[in-house]
């Protein structure tokens with residue numbers, strides 16, 4: 001087979017994979033009232049693994065009740081929640097695929113309705129603009145994390161990591177993108193701190209770097225992926241301010257602290273206008289595993305991999321809309337286009 005995307009791939013970090021196709025993290029807000037996995041979710045993931053997706057990254061899993069930002073998200077805060085993933089992980093493994101979980105703290109993109117009344121936190125006490133779709137209310141006014149609370153958040157991530165690896169996940173992706181908590185430290189339009197976590201580029205990267213280093217030291221480089229979204233079109237927000245300086249600081253430090261798996265996201269924007277540009281800045285200074293994508297055609301994905309820009313490629317909405325996505329790529333069958341109504345049920 002001459003397709004670089006569809007051929008088996010031996011990754012230095014992830015081992016043997018069926019191909020280079022990754023299912024992007026996609027929240028489906030379908031967990032039960034205890035924030036555990038339900039059977040339909042399990043079947044949904046296993047179905048994609050059976051079809052041939054090589055690596056599945058779960059939807060964002062909330063690391064602590066105060067980190068939530070939506071109704072019905074799965075959490076990974078209690079043993080019961082972590083154990084509820086075991087059936088899915090073993091089913092995915094039986095199909096020869098790997099499974100990472102995504103660990104998520106929403107920060108200010110939240111409301112007390114979702115955190116059990118706890119005031120959401122952020123880098124600064126600056127409210128997000130807009131309306132939360134799940135309760136039709138403005139986002140909550142957050143309070144700024146104190147320096148000691150920042151360390152508490154690191155602990156929350158580590159504790160969820162322990163639960164995740166105990167449940168059998170192959171790795172964990174730290175969600176540092178899309179305007180959620182860690183992005184609220186990166187972004188100088190939001191971060192108004194006067195301490196060592198705000199102000200300069202180095203300071204705004206500190207939260208992400210300290211957390212990543214702790215996580216890698218605890219769990220190992222081959223198990224830790226980081227997702228960032230330096231360029232995206234989401235809620236009127238595009239590139240990070242000082243994007244080139246931010247990337248230079250982050251990538252050189254990610255290299256130093258031993259991060260080896262990086263995922264560049266653009267939320268649901270046009271890849272070439274956003275992530276594709278970031279990938280071209282990052283690749284010359286990042287020799288390790290690089291993942292990105294957003295609704296690319298097979299030919300476009302192949303060109304990115306063949307040019308040495310990406311190691312694997314993510315697809316989100318196409319995989320959501322086509323449980324037989326890989327079979328379709330193999331046979332050339334026409335893909336369903338994603339429609340919002342597909343979000344109403346899991347299949």
Ligand SMILES: Cc1cc2nc3c(=O)[nH]c(=O)nc-3n(C[C@H](O)[C@H](O)[C@H](O)COP(=O)(O)O)c2cc1C
Nearest residue numbers: 024025026027059060265267268294295315316317
């Ligand atoms: C329904 C839906 C839910 C999503 N949830 C998450 C999420 O929990 N975490 C995350 O990092 N990205 C999330 N994303 C973004 C996707 O991972 C992906 O980056 C985006 O859909 C662009 O890829 P695509 O064009 O192939 O769909 C979500 C996207 C969709 C459509």
